[in-house]
Amino acid sequence: xxxxxxxxxxxxxxxxxxxxxxxxxxxxxxxxxxxxxxxxxxxxxxxxxxxxxxxxxxxxxxxxxxxxxxxxxxxxxxxxxxxxxxxxxxxxxxxxxxxxxxxxxxxxxxxxxxxxxxxxxxxxxxxxxxxxxxxxxxxxxxxxxxxxxxxxxxxxxxxxxxxxxxxxxxxxxxxxxxxxxxxxxxxxxxxxxxxxxxxxxxxxxxxxxxxxxxxxxxxxxxxxxxxxxxxxxxxxxxxxxxxxxxxxxxxxxxxxxxxxxxxxxxxxxxxxxxxxxxxxxxxxxxxxxxxxxxxxxxxxxxxxxxxxxxxxxxxxxxxxxxxxxxxxxxxxxxxxxxxxxxxx
Numbered sequence: 652x653x654x655x656x657x658x659x660x661x662x663x664x665x666x667x668x669x670x671x672x673x674x675x676x677x678x679x680x681x682x683x684x685x686x687x688x689x690x691x692x693x694x695x696x697x698x699x700x701x702x703x704x705x706x707x708x709x710x711x712x713x714x715x716x717x718x719x720x721x722x723x724x725x726x727x728x729x730x731x732x733x734x735x736x737x738x739x740x741x742x743x744x745x746x747x748x749x750x751x752x753x754x755x756x757x758x759x760x761x762x763x764x765x766x767x768x769x770x771x772x773x774x775x776x777x778x779x780x781x782x783x784x785x786x787x788x789x790x791x792x793x794x795x796x797x798x799x800x801x802x803x804x805x806x807x808x809x810x811x812x813x814x815x816x817x818x819x820x821x822x823x824x825x826x827x828x829x830x831x832x833x834x835x836x837x838x839x840x841x842x843x844x845x846x847x848x849x850x851x852x853x854x855x856x857x858x859x860x861x862x863x864x865x866x867x868x869x870x871x872x873x874x875x876x877x878x879x880x881x882x883x884x885x886x887x888x889x890x891x892x893x894x895x896x897x898x899x900x901x902x903x904x905x906x907x908x909x910x911x912x913x914x915x916x917x918x919x920x921x922x923x924x925x926x927x928x929x930x931x932x933x934x935x936x937x938x939x940x941x942x943x944x945x946x947x948x949x950x951x952x953x954x955x956x957x958x959x960x961x962x963x964x965x966x967x968x969x970x971x972x973x974x975x976x977x978x979x980x981x982x983x984x985x986x987x988x989x990x991x992x993x994x995x
Contacts, residue, residue, distance in 0.1 A: 654733045655994075656716040660745045663713045666697050666738075670718040680711060690769040691825075693734065699763025700738050706762075707755065710746040731768065732776035735760030739781070744993045753781040754796065770825050771832065776949075785986050787888035791848060801891045808896050811965045812957065812984040815935075815972045817927035819918075819953030827919055827952045834870035835877055841865055852878045869915060876913035880906055900944040900959060907932075907946025916951030931956045931972070938971050939964060957984075 664680040676694045683702040689695040701711045718737070720730075739756040743749055757777035764772050774796065778788055782798055789797040805812055835847050841862055842850040855862075855874060862871050883902050890899035911917050911932075918926045928947055935945040935958050943964070948957040960968055965983065972981035 654718065654720045654730075654737050656718045656737050656741060658741050658745065659715045661713050661715065665713045666701070667715045668693060668697065668718065669716070671720065680713060685767055689767070692768075695767040695769070696731065696735055696763045697738055699767030700735060700742065700759055702767070703759035703762045704739075704742055704747075704751075707759065709742075709751060711742055712746045714741060714745060716741060731764060731770070732760060732772075732780045735763055735777060736780040740993070749993065753783075754778065754798070756781045758794075771829050785891070787884065787891075799888060801888070803891050803894075805896075805959065806962065808894075809962050810896065810959050811962045812959050812986070813965065813968060813972075813981055814948060814984045815931055815956050815958070815976060815981040817931045817953070817955060818976055818980065819925065819927040824919060824950075824952045827916075827921075828950055831873060831914070831916065834867065834873050837866050838862060838870050838874040847874055847877045848881070872913045872915065876909050879909055879913075883909075900942075903944035903946060903959065907944070910947050910951065914951070917947055919952045925953075927953065927976075928956055931976070934971065934975060935968070938968055 666678040666680065668676045668678075670693065673693075676692070676697075678694050678697045678701070680701055683698055683705065686695065686698070689698065704711045716738075718734075720733075736756055739751070739759055743751040743756065757774055757780075760777035760781070761772060761774050764770050764777075774790060774793060775788060778796060778798065779786060782800065785801045785803050787799040787801065791797070836845075838855070839845060839847045839850055842855060842858065844850045855878065859871060883906050887899055887902045887906075890896075890902060911929075917928045917932070928951070932945055932947070935956065939945065939958070939960055943958060943960040945956060945958040948955040958968065969981045969983075973979070
């Protein structure tokens with residue numbers, strides 16, 4: 652899914668944005684202060700990205716942009732990260748000769764989202780949008796993440812990736828995402844570390860009886876998911892490198908089950924009656940049976956699911972999902988090899 656901007660650069664210190672289907676927005680680049688009233692808006696992201704470029708000693712300048720998008724807002728398809736990388740790419744090519752690397756653009760996008768937009772996201776969505784392709788990322792050193800690109804086309808191996816928008820919005824779930832990090836951090840602190848990445852897994856399991864007395868049971872379960880999924884990410888990368896699709900699909904299914912049972916991010920605790928994602932996953936498994944992988948996509952709690960399915964089942968699957976969630980709710984996804992780019 653693409654996010655495309657048609658740009659006109661000018662000498663005014665102003666950014667004017669018209670996104671298809673939304674009201675125009677204007678950002679004065681002479682004032683890059685954080686504005687509380689702009690929280691969770693496109694203007695906040697633009698202002699934050701401009702400030703991120705300035706803090707990095709890079710150039711900024713004005714432009715007008717008309718944006719068209721296939722990425723539904725609040726659907727879990729990293730729409731905010733895609734927007735951040737689009738704006739960063741415009742400023743990069745318009746005022747910095749395209750010399751800003753993908754990782755720096757990702758950091759600037761994360762800064763804008765954390766400080767200006769008000770969402771405490773990590774770097775993964777921004778890095779995926781800026782680098783492009785199917786990538787393995789290791790954030791042990793967040794300032795210098797290890798990124799490995801896999802030149803892998805599922806269609807060559809007889810599979811199609813489908814994304815289904817279950818019509819639940821991510822737009823008011825920032826506190827749900829924040830609790831995941833807070834709970835994992837609480838467990839890490841009890842183990843004498845700032846982050847679970849630095850904790851000893853065996854010691855964690857030895858300490859579970861004590862941890863249950865000072866942390867919530869959900870925090871302990873989420874820590875279990877962290878240790879397991881950290882390991883699985885490396886295994887998935889190795890499976891792709893060796894072109895072992897069966898092992899990769901097994902690991903994706905295992906990770907999805909862990910998200911449901913341990914991470915517990917399939918629906919919002921604030922709205923337990925709304926369980927679009929669990930219904931979508933259950934229906935997908937009923938339709939597809941074995942030989943495929945389905946799981947929650949993105950940060951969860953609402954939004955989308957991902958299915959990697961045999962190509963000959965695609966039409967049946969799309970029809971059934973759209974029967975439940977509406978026309979155009981299920982689409983085939985093509986992973987392009989390039990992230991943010993100048994087209995003309």
